[in-house]
Every structure is written in structure tokens, then in C-alpha cells.
Amino acid sequence: MAYPATVREVYSAKIAGIKEAGMFKEERYIHAPQGADIEVEFPAGSPPKKVINLCANNYLGLSSHPDVVQAAHEGLNHRGYGLSSVRFICGTQDIHRRLEDMLTKFLGTEDTLLFPSCMDANAGVFEAVLSEQDVMIADRLVHASIVDGMRLCKAMQDTYKHSDMGHLEEKLQEHQDKRFRLVITDGVFSMDGDIAKLDQIVALAEKHNAMVFVDDSHASGFIGKTGRGTHEHCGVVGKMDIITTTLGKALGGASGGCVSGRREIVELCRQRARPYLFSNTVAPVIVSGAIKVLELISKTTERRDTLEQNTIYWRKQLTDAGFDIKPGESPIVPVMLYNAKLAQDVARDLFAEGIYVVGFFFPVVAKGQARIRTQLSAAHTKEHLDKAIAAFVKVGKKYNILGKSKKEIIDMYGM
Numbered sequence: 001m002a003y004p005a006t007v008r009e010v011y012s013a014k015i016a017g018i019k020e021a022g023m024f025k026e027e028r029y030i031h032a033p034q035g036a037d038i039e040v041e042f043p044a045g046s047p048p049k050k051v052i053n054l055c056a057n058n059y060l061g062l063s064s065h066p067d068v069v070q071a072a073h074e075g076l077n078h079r080g081y082g083l084s085s086v087r088f089i090c091g092t093q094d095i096h097r098r099l100e101d102m103l104t105k106f107l108g109t110e111d112t113l114l115f116p117s118c119m120d121a122n123a124g125v126f127e128a129v130l131s132e133q134d135v136m137i138a139d140r141l142v143h144a145s146i147v148d149g150m151r152l153c154k155a156m157q158d159t160y161k162h163s164d165m166g167h168l169e170e171k172l173q174e175h176q177d178k179r180f181r182l183v184i185t186d187g188v189f190s191m192d193g194d195i196a197k198l199d200q201i202v203a204l205a206e207k208h209n210a211m212v213f214v215d216d217s218h219a220s221g222f223i224g225k226t227g228r229g230t231h232e233h234c235g236v237v238g239k240m241d242i243i244t245t246t247l248g249k250a251l252g253g254a255s256g257g258c259v260s261g262r263r264e265i266v267e268l269c270r271q272r273a274r275p276y277l278f279s280n281t282v283a284p285v286i287v288s289g290a291i292k293v294l295e296l297i298s299k300t301t302e303r304r305d306t307l308e309q310n311t312i313y314w315r316k317q318l319t320d321a322g323f324d325i326k327p328g329e330s331p332i333v334p335v336m337l338y339n340a341k342l343a344q345d346v347a348r349d350l351f352a353e354g355i356y357v358v359g360f361f362f363p364v365v366a367k368g369q370a371r372i373r374t375q376l377s378a379a380h381t382k383e384h385l386d387k388a389i390a391a392f393v394k395v396g397k398k399y400n401i402l403g404k405s406k407k408e409i410i411d412m413y414g415m
């Protein structure tokens, strides 16, 4: 029998366990394009409600930008819907190469290779360039896709405490006997919104003869003065050996990713990275849309400047209102609530007030670190943010958490 009753029982019990633990994820159906204002059906079956979106990675507000949509239409008209091929057989068009060249220029690297997603870029890159003689030394909070990519690679794995440069240096010293050392970090960490100390990481890598890898998915397009990413913010453009990033966040938000960096590393990915070799090419509509995105953001920094202003304003409003937020500069602004149920209750009440946010709790973040992660967009106007802050204050008062310290919140609600 293909699917015995005992299998169904075991799986059903597992799903029930997820529900009991309060970790069941329910999808919310959006009845609109992605943007600052969306219509959300939640719970399923209820009429769509108009809400302000504060939880998308639509940092530059380009996900539904008319010029990007127009460019995607042109891509569809001139290069078709799909290529029915992986890149190296018959899945590479002129526009793929054009987008890769534009990314290389934008990121300040030597070459770039597109992947179906950044998850795939991370799944392929380590195995393609490292072997048993080498070591990967990763920040302990790197993205899940990096963890998976490292698992697929035969090089030795090690980690350093989050953003702890002393610990990284110890690890670099410890691994001097290996052939190559690769330091691995996110540029902007997605849960706390903090920025990697790339300048210090580069200095340590130079001192101890190591390469540097950064995944800039939450930075490409808006971090740094001209939005090139964390390496620009930290003054180390041109020093990155490997950058991976996504087209699925600020850069249009559709899908696709890339490995960008040293010429030989990119070439080895083209020859050996399995998600490049064995998964379909990025669709022409997306490539055309992404080319337009890069044109737009290379011409003017207006959108990332608006995002920066929105971030400063939002952080100040939340702080002045008495919320406990993670300090920083990135448009990822976590409102700390510590208790998982409280995070879910606050998110639900905010939704009722017309603000769409999601509660994050274990295992997405550490136990006792539950929060609501708000994310700003250049598409937000001051009116959006003022309406959102009014809702946050109303709900914050209801739960008596305004002006309260971490300890006071935990005393009231537990961890």
C-alpha cells in the first residue's frame, strides 16, 4: 500500500503537536498586489480587510512599481513566458547575461551568476568552491539557507558567536592548518535587523588569510549610501570574495538570486553548482523586471533615502511611545514582547486595527525572545506610519506594555 493508515496517523499526530505547541502557521490570502496597502483575508473565509502592510521585504516599494511591471510585460512579449531549460542547455538569453553584468557593476564585484533563488545560490556555492581540506567559519545567526548550504559541502564547519570579533579571530587562528578559510555572515541579520561588522571581518580575514562571504539579501538595494549593500555601509566595496543575494526582496520582490564575487569562484559555480546545473533558469519576465529595478536604483538614491527617513521616523515614534525595540539603523525594527502568546495577541489586535504584522517566536527566534518584526518600505507615507503608530499605542495600552522594561514585561506575561 502506498500510504498506509499508520503513516497517516503518525503524520496527523505530528501536525496536532505543532498546533498544540502554538507553532502552526496559517496562510493569509492577499487579494491585491504587494504594497503599503493590501487586502487580506484572515481568517480564511472572512471578507478581505484593507490593512497597512508592515511585514513585507518590499523595502524599496518596487514589487508592484508600474515601470517594473511594464518592463516585465516587455520581457514577456519579447522573450516569452518560459525557457523550459536549465541555464547551460538552452536556458540562457541575452537578458540573463545583461542582468548579471548589471549586478556585477552594482555590487562592485568581478562577475555574477543568477540562480533560481538565493536559497539555491547558498545551496550551491560552498560545495562548488570548497573541499575537505578547507573550513567554513559562520556567524551563529546566519540564515537557514546558509546552514543548509554548508551541510551540503564537505569542508569542515565551525561557527563564531554572533558578531563576536574576538571569537572569530580565535577561530581563524585555530584553523590556520586548513587549506582555505571562508568567513560566512549575513549582511543584515533578518530577525534583529543588526548589521554585520564587515569592515572588522575583512580586516581579520586579511590578517589571517581568509576569504569572506556575505549574504546581503536584507541589504542589497538600500543599505549603504547608494544602496549597494552592507559592504558599502562598512566601506569595504571590492573586498568581498563572495556575495549572495536575492531578487526576491528589495530588488523587485519576484524571485531569483545570485552568486557574485571573484571571477574564478563565479566560474566554478557555473561549472559545478548543482542548483544552477539542475534547476530551471530564471524566467524572462523576472529578468526583465530586475533589469528595470537596477536601472531605477542606479539612476537615483531617492527610494533608499525615503526608506532611510521612514526608518528613522518609525524607530523614533515607537521609542517615544514607550515600546521596547531593538536599536539599529536597518528598516527591520523588532518590537520586543518576549512572550509568544503576547506576540500573537498583539499581532491579532493590530490586524483588527488595520495593521498587518506577524508575531515571531521560537523556533524562528530564541525562546523568550518573541517579538513583532516590523519592516519599513519606501512605499510607506507618513500617513501610513502615523496611522500605524496610533494603532500600536492603542494596543500597547491595552496590554500595559508602554514604557515597560524587558523585566516588567516578563514579570507580567512570562517568557
Ligand SMILES: *Cc1c(COP(=O)(O)O)cnc(C)c1O
Binding pocket: 116, 117, 118, 119, 120, 143, 145, 186, 190, 215, 216, 217, 218, 245, 246, 247, 248, 255, 256, 257
Ligand atoms: C530571504 C533570504 C534568503 C532566501 O532568498 P530567496 O531568494 O527567497 O531564496 C537567503 N538568505 C537570506 C539572508 C535571506 O534573508
